[in-house]
Amino acid sequence: MAMKHIEVLTLFPQLLQPFLGEGVLGRALRKGLLEVSLVNFRDQGLGRHRVVDDVPYGGGAGMVLRPEPIFAAVRERIARHGDQGRRTRTVLLTPQGRPFDQGTARAWAEADEALLLLSGRYEGFDERIRTALVDEERSLGDFVLLGGEVAAMAIIEAVARLLPGVLGNPDSMAEESFALGLLEYPHYTRPAEFEGMRVPEVLVSGHHAEIRRWRDAQALERTRARRPELLHGDAPGTGENQSRAGRRETPSRAGPAGAPRTAATRRKPGTAPAARKPAGSPGRKAKQAPRAGEQRAIGSKTR
Ligand SMILES: C[S@@+](CC[C@H](N)C(=O)[O-])C[C@H]1O[C@@H](n2cnc3c(N)ncnc32)[C@H](O)[C@@H]1O
Secondary structure, three states, X not given: OOOEEEEEEEOOHHHOHHHHHOHHHHHHHHOOOEEEEEEEHHHHOEOXXXXXXXXXXXXXXXXXXXXXXXXXXXXXXXXXXXXXXXXXEEEEEEEEEEEOOHHHHHHHHHOOEEEEEEOOOOOOEOHHHHHHOOOEEEEOOOOOOOOOHHXXXXXXXXXXXXXXXXXXXXXXXXXXXXXXOOOOOOOOOOOOEEOOEEOOHHHHOOOHHHHXXXXXXXXXXXXXXXXXXXXXXOOOOOOOOOOHHHHHOOHHHHOHHHOOOOOOOOOOOOHHHHHOOOOOOOOOOOOOOOOOOEEEEEOOEEO
């Protein structure tokens, strides 16, 4: 699999810079496991003042992002990826989009196309951007943010942690919530007793088969209690957003007699990701220097 390219087109690239320099994501960027570029719409702004917005036709509150700078910025990025033999997926971030979920994250992590995330501000984008420029629209949830940058950051994290080599221990991915169509079982650590609350006996028993059974039962029980729709296929990674990997893990198909897929029936942790060519392998295209208007985020550096 080729290295993953993600771009955020925004009016506030500086909001993402510190985020991209820290923790697991910062390390992954420095190791070249993925690349994130920040593109400022204002570089394509109109006139001396680099105008990107205007008042809405028909009146009303707030400003609307004009089509010219947005079309120009996106087309420039698509052409650049095209020159490097790479397809793109252009995603408009909007509360009106389909919900982004774990299935979407898996599909995007697996796809060999650059992801262009269009982050709005003010009242959002001129409608012609939605109808004629983007491939799809995605929402982070049923709430309204000031801008799409936080949504972009959430998507970058969700996609990046699924890329080969990004997580130190890929097992954590195999068991976590949504990977098997269930919420994950509860975790405990030391001390064994805290303010009168004891860790369940089975977890300190050292009996691995019993621990496995307990965890599977807990995962099922809490999914039934908190998110019963996950057990009926109406779930992240099981509905229309579902990736190939997600379909393999649909609870109703995975276990015997329609039973949810649990530890006993799941694939060996990490087998699917390991089948992919590791990122950063020889043969991937050489990096090109960023152009004007593009910042390439490698660690916390802006180049
Ligand atoms: C204040 S919002 C605009 C909301 C728009 N007027 C509406 O009612 O649908 C400004 C920008 O924030 C981003 N945004 C806000 N809420 C979002 C959400 N739930 N998911 C993804 N992006 C969101 C979008 O990029 C949007 O263009």
